[in-house]
Amino acid sequence: MSVESFPKFTPPAAKLWADIPAQTRKQLLSNVWCGRCKHSVTIKNFSGVVRANDLLLVGQCSECQSDVARMIESS
Numbered sequence: 001m002s003v004e005s006f007p008k009f010t011p012p013a014a015k016l017w018a019d020i021p022a023q024t025r026k027q028l029l030s031n032v033w034c035g036r037c038k039h040s041v042t043i044k045n046f047s048g049v050v051r052a053n054d055l056l057l058v059g060q061c062s063e064c065q066s067d068v069a070r071m072i073e074s075s
């Protein structure tokens, strides 16, 4: 999945995501904690929403397919 495409993002979430440098986005996507795997994994099939001004990515662990989420605080 390309980090440049985010079809499942809400418009506000897509705007926040677009403001993050591409390199940082890659790091965020490949550094999501999975509670089942007990280590950092790559998130896949993710969507994005804005919660309390923070960007929340919700998707699946690329290794065990369980649900994972990553909150990205706006600075």
Ligand SMILES: [Zn+2]
Pocket (backbone or CB within 6 Å): 034, 035, 036, 037, 038, 041, 061, 062, 063, 064, 065, 066
């Ligand atoms: Zn996992």
